[in-house]
Amino acid sequence: MPRIANLIFAGVVCLIASMLLVAVWQSGTRANTHAAPEETPQVAQLPSEATTTHPVIIRKPSGPPRIELAGMDPQGRTGSVACSTCHAVRKPNLENVSAATLDEFHQGMTFNHGKIACYACHNPDDSDALRLADGKSVAYENVMTLCSQCHSKQAESFAHGAHGGMNGHWDLSRGPQMKNNCIDCHDPHAPSYPKMVVGFKPKDRFNAPLDDHQDHEGAESHDDH
Amino acid sequence: MTTTKNPSRPSLPIVENFTRRAAVKGAFATLGAGAFVAAISPLRQAAKNTTAAEFMQQHYTELSPEQKADVIARLEAETKEKYGADVTIADDRPIPGTKFVYAINLSVCNGNGKCVEACHKENNHDRDTNQSYIRVIEMPKGTMDMEKGSTTYTGTVPKDDKFYLPVQCQQCDEPPCVDVCPVKATWKEEDGIVVVDYNWCIGCRYCEAACPYHARRFNWKKPEVPAEEVNPDQSYLSNRIRPVGVVEKCTYCLHRTRRGKLPACLEACPTGARVFGNILDKDSNIRWILENKRVYILKEELGTKPAFFYYFD
Amino acid sequence: MSSITAPPDITEPGDNESHITSYPKFIGRSLWLATEGSLAFYAWMTMLTALFLVGANAWANQVAGGMVGTNMTDQVSWGLYIANFTFMVGLAAGGVMMVIPAYLYHDRKMHDVVIIGELLAIAAIVMCLMFVVADLGRPDRFWHMMPVIGKFNWPISMLTWDVIVLNGYLVLNLHICGYLLYMRFLGRKPNPTWYIPFVMLSIVWAISIHTVTAFLYCGLGGRPFWNTALLAPRFLASAFVSGPAFIIVSMVLIKRLTGVGGLDHPIATLTKIIRVTILINLLMVASELFTEFYTGGSHVSAAKYLFFGLHGKTALVPWTWTAIALNISAALLFLWPGLLGFRWRPLLVTACVMAFVGAWIEKGMGLIVPGFIPSTLHEIVEYVPSQLEWKVTVGIWAFGLMVFTIAIKTALPTLKHPAEH
Ligand code: SF4
Numbered sequence: 019m020p021r022i023a024n025l026i027f028a029g030v031v032c033l034i035a036s037m038l039l040v041a042v043w044q045s046g047t048r049a050n051t052h053a054a055p056e057e058t059p060q061v062a063q064l065p066s067e068a069t070t071t072h073p074v075i076i077r078k079p080s081g082p083p084r085i086e087l088a089g090m091d092p093q094g095r096t097g098s099v100a101c102s103t104c105h106a107v108r109k110p111n112l113e114n115v116s117a118a119t120l121d122e123f124h125q126g127m128t129f130n131h132g133k134i135a136c137y138a139c140h141n142p143d144d145s146d147a148l149r150l151a152d153g154k155s156v157a158y159e160n161v162m163t164l165c166s167q168c169h170s171k172q173a174e175s176f177a178h179g180a181h182g183g184m185n186g187h188w189d190l191s192r193g194p195q196m197k198n199n200c201i202d203c204h205d206p207h208a209p210s211y212p213k214m215v216v217g218f219k220p221k222d223r224f225n226a227p228l229d230d231h232q233d234h235e236g237a238e239s240h241d242d243h
Numbered sequence: 244m245t246t247t248k249n250p251s252r253p254s255l256p257i258v259e260n261f262t263r264r265a266a267v268k269g270a271f272a273t274l275g276a277g278a279f280v281a282a283i284s285p286l287r288q289a290a291k292n293t294t295a296a297e298f299m300q301q302h303y304t305e306l307s308p309e310q311k312a313d314v315i316a317r318l319e320a321e322t323k324e325k326y327g328a329d330v331t332i333a334d335d336r337p338i339p340g341t342k343f344v345y346a347i348n349l350s351v352c353n354g355n356g357k358c359v360e361a362c363h364k365e366n367n368h369d370r371d372t373n374q375s376y377i378r379v380i381e382m383p384k385g386t387m388d389m390e391k392g393s394t395t396y397t398g399t400v401p402k403d404d405k406f407y408l409p410v411q412c413q414q415c416d417e418p419p420c421v422d423v424c425p426v427k428a429t430w431k432e433e434d435g436i437v438v439v440d441y442n443w444c445i446g447c448r449y450c451e452a453a454c455p456y457h458a459r460r461f462n463w464k465k466p467e468v469p470a471e472e473v474n475p476d477q478s479y480l481s482n483r484i485r486p487v488g489v490v491e492k493c494t495y496c497l498h499r500t501r502r503g504k505l506p507a508c509l510e511a512c513p514t515g516a517r518v519f520g521n522i523l524d525k526d527s528n529i530r531w532i533l534e535n536k537r538v539y540i541l542k543e544e545l546g547t548k549p550a551f552f553y554y555f556d
Numbered sequence: 557m558s559s560i561t562a563p564p565d566i567t568e569p570g571d572n573e574s575h576i577t578s579y580p581k582f583i584g585r586s587l588w589l590a591t592e593g594s595l596a597f598y599a600w601m602t603m604l605t606a607l608f609l610v611g612a613n614a615w616a617n618q619v620a621g622g623m624v625g626t627n628m629t630d631q632v633s634w635g636l637y638i639a640n641f642t643f644m645v646g647l648a649a650g651g652v653m654m655v656i657p658a659y660l661y662h663d664r665k666m667h668d669v670v671i672i673g674e675l676l677a678i679a680a681i682v683m684c685l686m687f688v689v690a691d692l693g694r695p696d697r698f699w700h701m702m703p704v705i706g707k708f709n710w711p712i713s714m715l716t717w718d719v720i721v722l723n724g725y726l727v728l729n730l731h732i733c734g735y736l737l738y739m740r741f742l743g744r745k746p747n748p749t750w751y752i753p754f755v756m757l758s759i760v761w762a763i764s765i766h767t768v769t770a771f772l773y774c775g776l777g778g779r780p781f782w783n784t785a786l787l788a789p790r791f792l793a794s795a796f797v798s799g800p801a802f803i804i805v806s807m808v809l810i811k812r813l814t815g816v817g818g819l820d821h822p823i824a825t826l827t828k829i830i831r832v833t834i835l836i837n838l839l840m841v842a843s844e845l846f847t848e849f850y851t852g853g854s855h856v857s858a859a860k861y862l863f864f865g866l867h868g869k870t871a872l873v874p875w876t877w878t879a880i881a882l883n884i885s886a887a888l889l890f891l892w893p894g895l896l897g898f899r900w901r902p903l904l905v906t907a908c909v910m911a912f913v914g915a916w917i918e919k920g921m922g923l924i925v926p927g928f929i930p931s932t933l934h935e936i937v938e939y940v941p942s943q944l945e946w947k948v949t950v951g952i953w954a955f956g957l958m959v960f961t962i963a964i965k966t967a968l969p970t971l972k973h974p975a976e977h
Pocket residue numbers: 411412413414415418419420421437453454455456457458459492547
């Protein structure tokens with residue numbers, strides 16, 4: 019019977035060979051799919067050629083902060099005042115670098131933004147605006163210009179969508195994109211991103227044992243059979 | 244044994260009492276058949292939920308435009324009937340010249356899970372199980388070994404010694420899940436998205452075993468979504484409410500992204516860790532990231548070539 | 557689903573009767589014969605029917621209510637069904653251990669009873685197909701898997717290969733058994749050209765079914781526990797333990813219950829085969845474990861979970877150690893030469909049962925399930941089959957045993973009076 023044994027052995031070899039062929043063919047098709055994107059660079063330019071009709075809208079702060087008045091005036095009116103209302107008559111303390119030394123109105127505020135002084139960012143000459151490192155005044159609306167002086171890496175990432183949240187469209191030919199600005203997420207006086215609490219978790223059956231699936235037959239069966 | 248040997252054909256015994264025994268046997272056979280029908284009667288319930296049209300429906304890629312329209316009309320009516328919700332099911336096709344790629348900045352991600360929730364709502368997942376396509380792993384700093392991670396963390400995040408790794412379908416360029424499917428119910432489209440035809444999948448779950456990223460979910464039961472919570476903006480290949488017994492997966496929200504919008508998980512991310520775009524567009528955000536950040540992919544050694552990148556900065 | 561498809565009518569018409577009339581007669585007579593028996597036989601069949609009905613009912617409930625009735629999860633997405641499927645493929649392939657001595661080594665005595673192995677293959681494949689269907693989320697869409705009318709992802713998907721080889725093996729064995737029994741019915745001598753080539757093919761095929769089934773798992777890169785080249789040889793080795801073990805037990809029973817003679821020599825041959833294969837299997841398991849544990853790293857976590865538990869989760873540990881204890885003690889028993897003595901028949905049966913159960917655990921709960929634990933994201937989700945899964949499984953086993961019993965009864969005349977060829 020050795021001949022038949024040989025035949026059978028040959029059969030097994032053929033089977034394995036045919037499966038190997040499939041494996042090779044398979045990797046061939048894979049290589050093809052991989053190559054496909056590289057073959058279509060012309061198509062690739064389509065989106066950039068298309069006129070970007072829609073803007074990237076970066077949200078801006080509405081303007082310099084206003085201080086809400088605590089009480090009402092004798093006429094019963096509430097209202098708010100600008101920073102300059104008080105600061106016009108006060109001499110700026112250019113040296114101050116900490117919240118601890120603040121008294122009166124700013125007392126008790128949190129400040130945790132490196133070793134910079136208040137007037138590194140606030141403008142001593144115009145308390146309703148900010149100032150850049152070179153002394154140029156910059157409006158509150160453009161606070162991002164100010165932040166970017168130090169945080170250029172983040173600013174660069176932001177410019178390329180790699181920092182900061184966004185909404186809307188990835189494809190500007192179809193719709194606009196809305197982006198946050200720095201102070202939407204970072205409090206400029208304590209800029210580290212706040213802690214959060216996890217609110218939503220998938221409820222796996224193993225996470226919520228037994229009581230969660232009493233409604234079907236599997237429930238009683240957790241003992242070994 | 245009531246058989247005797249017939250000398251002419253030794254192998255085939257002749258039986259006595261043929262008719263009586265035949266009657267008894269017939270009775271038992273009938274009884275057995277009756278009991279069997281009774282035993283499988285719950286199937287009638289299941290059959291009611293499957294219309295003939297659904298049973299006969301062809302594979303997505305073989306439907307003519309008219310058939311597709313019929314199928315979609317039927318699905319919309321079924322959603323109205325079963326879930327009480329008015330929905331529009333579109334058939335979003337890939338935009339020519341796009342290949343979608345996702346990236347996550349792990350230095351920024353704080354594991355708050357808003358993306359998980361957004362996915363849950365956007366994609367009409369079962370409310371009971373809080374199902375979602377995204378899973379976030381809390382990992383100790385200083386390792387990339389998922390074995391040291393945990394998906395069940397809760398409480399205040401981020402913890403000081405941890406980083407957070409959200410995982411969803413990586414839309415692999417060489418998807419093992421597609422290779423193994425015996426009926427071609429799942430495939431990769433031109434814009435890179437791996438989709439499932441929920442009306443073709445037979446629910447063998449081979450793809451679930453093959454996916455190295457735990458990206459696939461099986462509908463162990465009929466998904467329950469209250470009518471007012473159903474997201475009416477649906478697509479055939481993505482977030483329409485899935486039938487029971489089939490596999491589903493993240494589609495990069497193709498019902499949004501193929502209309503130019505950002506995926507729901509990205510919009511929901513409060514930290515801005517997520518970046519999405521068309522890698523074939525030289526000026527896209529995603530392209531900039533791949534060119535300027537040191538990105539890595541999960542389980543590179545498996546050769547799945549994910550279209551999903553992670554980076555720290 | 558087990559409808560005995562008629563083997564192709566390939567012989568020349570008989571001298572006095574055409575096959576058109578004699579074939580139905582043959583089927584009718586076989587069925588009649590198969591349902592004849594003692595009270596014990598009826599009790600046995602009634603019990604199997606009852607169990608099968610319980611299983612059918614559980615399965616119908618599973619289809620109606622969704623697979624939430626099983627304890628499978630997205631993490632452990634295959635469970636008891638696929639474990640049994642894998643094992644049954646092995647059992648089907650194991651039958652070939654009778655065919656090889658009978659046809660390749662011309663073992664005359666084995667040749668007389670080789671049909672037992674072939675009938676076992678039929679019953680086992682029928683069970684395999686039932687287990688696959690039980691595992692489907694949408695059995696109503698089964699037709700999607702059929703070539704031509706569905707969409708068959710061949711040759712890329714290993715599952716399509718499996719569908720082909722399993723059905724092919726079923727048809728082969730149905731043909732071989734059907735032909736031999738039919739010839740017997742006609743009182744003719746079987747013509748070797750009509751079945752010997754098929755028998756030879758079935759030997760290759762038997763190896764292929766289990767190889768392809770192993771490829772189902774070992775081709776998945778994302779599952780390190782399965783992703784080993786040793787898986788297919790291991791499957792074969794354990795199949796050549798469980799198959800012969802089952803056959804030995806059935807032969808001892810057949811001898812007891814029906815007085816068929818000439819079974820002692822085949823029993824001895826099969827025992828000698830198990831003596832070798834059980835050691836080969838243990839050797840392969842040991843080398844697998846050595847590689848896992850000595851190398852360490854993340855690949856070892858599934859093995860660690862299996863043997864010692866991981867992070868306090870230990871659901872599989874008792875299973876594993878039971879399997880190891882069974883396998884090792886069975887191996888020791890088989891090594892003892894005295895086991896073949898007539899006095900020790902009960903011990904032989906015990907050893908076979910131990911080897912059988914050991915292989916069942918090793919391939920099912922010990923191989924399919926730990927492939928999913930820890931999951932690909934390294935979550936540890938345990939799996940213990942639900943009651944519904946047990947019911948369906950028992951139902952399918954009952955059905956398989958029913959098929960096997962009926963098949964053996966049909967073949968009894970052949971077994972009792974082996975034709976001289
Ligand atoms: S991540 Fe998983 S499901 Fe997604 S394409 Fe890759 S293998 Fe498929």
